[in-house]
Amino acid sequence: MKFFNLSVAAVLQLAIAIGIVHAASAPDNSVPGLIISHIVPVGEYNMTYWVDAPGIGTVAARALDARACGTNDVSCSGSHLASTDICRQLINNLNTGTSIGNSPRSICLGQSNNQCCVSWSGAVGTMPESNLFNAANKIFATCWSPTNGSGLARNVILNNICVTECLSNRPNGCS
Ligand SMILES: *[C@@H]1O[C@H](CO)[C@@H](O)[C@H](O)[C@H]1NC(C)=O
Numbered sequence: 001m002k003f004f005n006l007s008v009a010a011v012l013q014l015a016i017a018i019g020i021v022h023a024a025s026a027p028d029n030s031v032p033g034l035i036i037s038h039i040v041p042v043g044e045y046n047m048t049y050w051v052d053a054p055g056i057g058t059v060a061a062r063a064l065d066a067r068a069c070g071t072n073d074v075s076c077s078g079s080h081l082a083s084t085d086i087c088r089q090l091i092n093n094l095n096t097g098t099s100i101g102n103s104p105r106s107i108c109l110g111q112s113n114n115q116c117c118v119s120w121s122g123a124v125g126t127m128p129e130s131n132l133f134n135a136a137n138k139i140f141a142t143c144w145s146p147t148n149g150s151g152l153a154r155n156v157i158l159n160n161i162c163v164t165e166c167l168s169n170r171p172n173g174c175s
């Protein structure tokens with residue numbers, strides 16, 4: 001674990017040194033294996049796009065099995081709860097044609113102590129943000145109370161690959 005954390009820090013420092021990552025966008029709460037790609041203001045919040053850190057191995061996404069995938073099977077969770085208000089705004093902003101760049105892994109609205117994140121279990125490459133909408137909306141509709149919620153959907157097709165999609169207060173940990 002120590003070795004892994006050091007590696008992430010070293011990679012991030014190198015990326016900053018050679019100008020891939022602007023130092024100002026280095027997160028206060030670094031997330032193992034992920035770095036920030038870019039930040040876009042949305043309403044009163046920031047939308048943060050997380051991508052795989054360079055050189056960090058990612059879980060290979062399962063090949064699409066058309067017979068078994070696309071059912072968006074929702075399970076709710078009591079941990080990593082995210083605010084109803086912020087999650088609604090995040091989901092509303094997913095239903096656009098915006099294409100998200102290299103190796104995207106999660107999108108968060110808000111900041112680390114109060115955010116809602118959509119994340120997924122493996123790298124799927126570049127895709128329109130709207131690919132995330134249906135499963136996120138189903139998780140939200142199934143799992144959220146008037147104040148908060150957390151959950152995931154299994155057998156979600158993203159960019160023609162079968163993954164698990166999560167909606168919670170963290171940009172990582174979706175499996
Ligand atoms: C949004 O992010 C920028 C840095 O990219 C920061 O300066 C600003 O304070 C953030 N705004 C909010 C509301 O978190």
Ligand SMILES: *[C@@H]1O[C@H](CO)[C@@H](O)[C@H](O)[C@H]1NC(C)=O
Nearest residue numbers: 081082083145146147148149
């Ligand atoms: C989440 O919502 C539940 C049910 O509405 C509430 O009891 C709980 O206090 C909330 N927790 C947080 C962290 O907001």
